[in-house]
Amino acid sequence: MAEVPGPAASGLVDDGDADQLAALTEEIRRVGLTSGATVVGIAPTSAFNDYVPVGHRPEDFLPGARSVVVAGTPGPSKAAWQSPNRRLMEITGYDFRENVASLVMAEHIEVHHGYRAIQAPSLPTSGHLPPLSMMLAAVLAGLGTRSIAANIVLNPEFGLLYYAAVISTMPLLPDRQLDENVCPARSCIRLYEQEGRTPCMAVCPATEGGCIDATIQDGRIASSFYDRERCATRAMNFGIRGHIKQVEMLADMDDPEQRRGMLNSDDFRRNMAGIGRFKESVAQCFECMRVCPVGRYRRKLK
């Protein structure tokens, strides 16, 4: 894991002493936590340079940027994980709280501290690559590490979280990246040693038509394989991708009755619902996360 620059190394203490910096950092973190974020971490902008090319760094979006404040929220409610109707997970899987928290923090920074702040662009604007990677931002902010399961960043306490970020010119005290990888969890290592696979590999094995494969040596991920295209076609059937596919099929159809059948089908309507209310039907597969032990105890309620 890359060495994390401290405040001195990243030139963040030139605007005030370390205590003031720490106090300001805690203030911003508190604003995020009270605005809906479950976790808030801070990454220095310079940390991105080791991992992503020009065009995908914080300063490419906000010249003079010094800090990236990352907010994470759990997504599906615990009740949704419990529901026998799997559509509940599809629909209630995402409530945008991390976006709300990041917008509130950005506004707070501009209004109360006079520094520029923007919500980091995370949705692809061309191609399939995000302008700024929220997964990388979360790792650099010390909120989690990448996992075997679809490369999802796992928080050590909460497991799967959704992330949004603020890019700001405000100097803040960065958090340390995690010293230990969250994945594989101890129980997964034991299972791998016994059976040669982890729960996520067992539920979605790449060698048997699934998406995930990996090897573990000395309790660490030695190699991992993730079939992103296959996962995307299974986990994201509705929404924009599904609609584009249906429009292509409709345009290719010569028979008006066949077209009418597709236009009025359940699938077409669900695609439109997925587009219209983005939080609805964003994803249709959570199985690798359902079996992941990290943060699972937090899904057990009364």
Next chain:
Amino acid sequence: MDTGAGDGLDTEVVKSQLLGNALKRGALVARVGDPGLLDGSQPGQRPVDLLPQVQSMVVLAGAAPRAGEWSSPRVEVMETTGTADRISALGNSLARTIEETYGYYAMNVPTTTDGDDRAFLDFRAAAVASGAGTSSLAGPVLHPEHGFLYLAVVLTSLPLGHDGPLTSGVCPAPACSEMWDASGTTPCMDVCPIDRGGCIGGELSQGVVIGRRFDQNRCRDRTYQYWVPGYQAVLERVLDEPDAARRKMMLYGSYFTRTLWSITYSGVAQGQCFECIRACPVGGDRRDLQ
């Protein structure tokens, strides 16, 4: 029912806090119903089918069009601002609070539809079971004080005291009964008569609704001209159109644009007809301001 939770939680206090917060944050009505009252629903649509541990059904109601919107002479105002997601957001917030503060499962039931365009849960039945209102001739559940409101339903394993249904029906209002006695119709039936191309019909006797007719498909066609049904209709016309210039005109035309606006901004142009509720006297005094 026993409202004491096994962990010593004072559920009466918790209920008061939860509902009080919802009211403070914008709900006009907050009630708790017995989810068992919906056990007669279709399999798959019962509360227990969505959350096996369900003990309580919290119903929040509010986010009705404002008095100013009702009074606007431009129909586009009601079309674009009359439907709001505010109450659904409150439901999400309440569910999160129950899970994160009290450690019980809680689910804000989606307002969208499941397969075959079926609702996940009958929100109107949930509202009636909790006492958030009663059924009406016009269709929506009416609250005795506020009239027509939008609904959110939160299912939870937290055992809260059930408020139960209202003991008397809100519809017909006394003014509507008088109108029926005088002229054989009510304001909602008069504005949208089912036997003259409208959607609503019914019969009253001694101030009670004894028969109701409602043409749901016709109402839907008129109320949802844009949004997904409108998009489906116009896209079919576009794909059937052999002339390239006409296709282009339809695609760039105002109607196609409006269907997409209404889909992507979910609060925009979802409903284009509020006339039965405009004529309804229940809660009407709240729409009269200076």
